[in-house]
Amino acid sequence: DTEVTQTPKHLVMGMTNKKSLKCEQHMGHRAMYWYKQKAKKPPELMFVYSYEKLSINESVPSRFSPECPNSSLLNLHLHALQPEDSALYLCASSQDNRYSSNQPQHFGDGTRLSIL
């Protein structure tokens, strides 16, 4: 069982839809991450939140909009996505990113997103 919970597990949406992915952790971690993973590839970092503030945006298109309402929750709002955005979206958390380089990231099971 993972300690990082992601919902929904699967999502199919059209290119004009608006949807949100949700992530929750209760380990007291203050850094949270969104990754995109295509088949047979490693995860690619999208966003990092540290103490609920966005600290890294890896030049992600604006059709992806992250939000961190509190220290346990992380959302990814989706709008006007393209077929190439179909992928597994993974959330992760760790102790504070800035001072804990030896602390691992803990991943959820992901949301498998398909864009029609």
Add this chain to the structure above:
Amino acid sequence: GNSVTQMEGPVTLSEEAFLTINCTYTATGYPSLFWYVQYPGEGLQLLLKATKADDKGSNKGFEATYRKETTSFHLEKGSVQVSDSAVYFCALRSGYSTLTFGKGTMLLVSP
């Protein structure tokens, strides 16, 4: 910059065979090293880690030793099982950087 190089897969083994998956790295400073495993349809799970030279990480029969002189962190298991079939990612983190992953190695174990 940081980089991780893993052996190309898939690695195909029979049950109870010995496993080695090679991983070498390039990093600034003194990185921490990790192995993650991804089973089909799941997210990544931390398998083991090592935070300084000569540390040995171990878990579920898997081991890896942090070798600074050869910049390596090879994953080994003495006797694999069918249930070990998965994709294995070597990763590092150095200073304030985020995780850098290798490309992943698929392991297929047959009965």
